Amino acid sequence: xxxxxxxxxxxxxxxxxxxxxxxxxxxxxxxxxxxxxxxxxxxxxxxxxxxxxxxxxxxxxxxxxxxxxxxxxxxxxxxxxxxxxxxxxxxxxxxxxxxxxxxxxxxxxxxxxxxxxxxxxxxxxxxxx
Numbered sequence: 001x002x003x004x005x006x007x008x009x010x011x012x013x014x015x016x017x018x019x020x021x022x023x024x025x026x027x028x029x030x031x032x033x034x035x036x037x038x039x040x041x042x043x044x045x046x047x048x049x050x051x052x053x054x055x056x057x058x059x060x061x062x063x064x065x066x067x068x069x070x071x072x073x074x075x076x077x078x079x080x081x082x083x084x085x086x087x088x089x090x091x092x093x094x095x096x097x098x099x100x101x102x103x104x105x106x107x108x109x110x111x112x113x114x115x116x117x118x119x120x121x122x123x124x125x126x127x128x129x
Contacts, residue, residue, distance in 0.1 A: 021065040025089025033089060041070045041085035041093075044120050048083065049074035057105060062098030065090050068123065069099035071106045073115075082110035086123035093123025 024030060024040055033040050039047065045054055056072040068091050071084035084106050086093035095103075103119075110117035 017060055021059045024065050024070075024087050025091075029089035040089055041087035041120070041122075044085050045070060045072075045074070045083055048118065048120070049076060049081070050078065054083075057109075058098065058102040061102055062096055064096070067096045067098035067102065068093050068127075069095070069102050071102045073106075073109065073113075080113065080115045082106050082113070082115055082117045083120070084117075085120035088122045088124075091124075091127060094125060094127035095123060096127045097129075099127075 022042070024042065030040050053074040054072055055074065056066075056070065058069075058071060059066055061067050066087060068087045069084055070087055071082075073080060073082050075081060084103060086095075107117055109115075
């Protein structure tokens with residue numbers, strides 16, 4: 001029998017990283033957006049898609065939370081759709097290398113599955129290395 005206790009710290013670290021990515025640019029920046037009457041990237045996706053239908057890809061991609069691009073697949077009125085939303089709370093929603101790869105991946109999923117691709121754009125453009 002193997003000792004599974006070695007996985008505990010790894011799984012805890014993975015969950016911590018997922019929570020950090022889901023927090024986007026942090027509680028202060030998200031609260032500021034809400035105070036301005038604006039939705040954050042996850043809020044825009046939640047408002048667009050059917051409740052509970054979103055499956056995210058690339059959550060841990062990049063050096064910053066989700067590399068400032070929340071992307072995945074979901075449904076609108078029961079119909080499948082691919083979606084991406086730039087996260088302005090993280091580096092102004094600028095496009096880094098991981099976000100570029102996620103854009104290509106979500107576009108490829110939409111093409112292969114023959115479903116619409118909806119991009120919710122609000123970023124600052126290219127992020128220099």
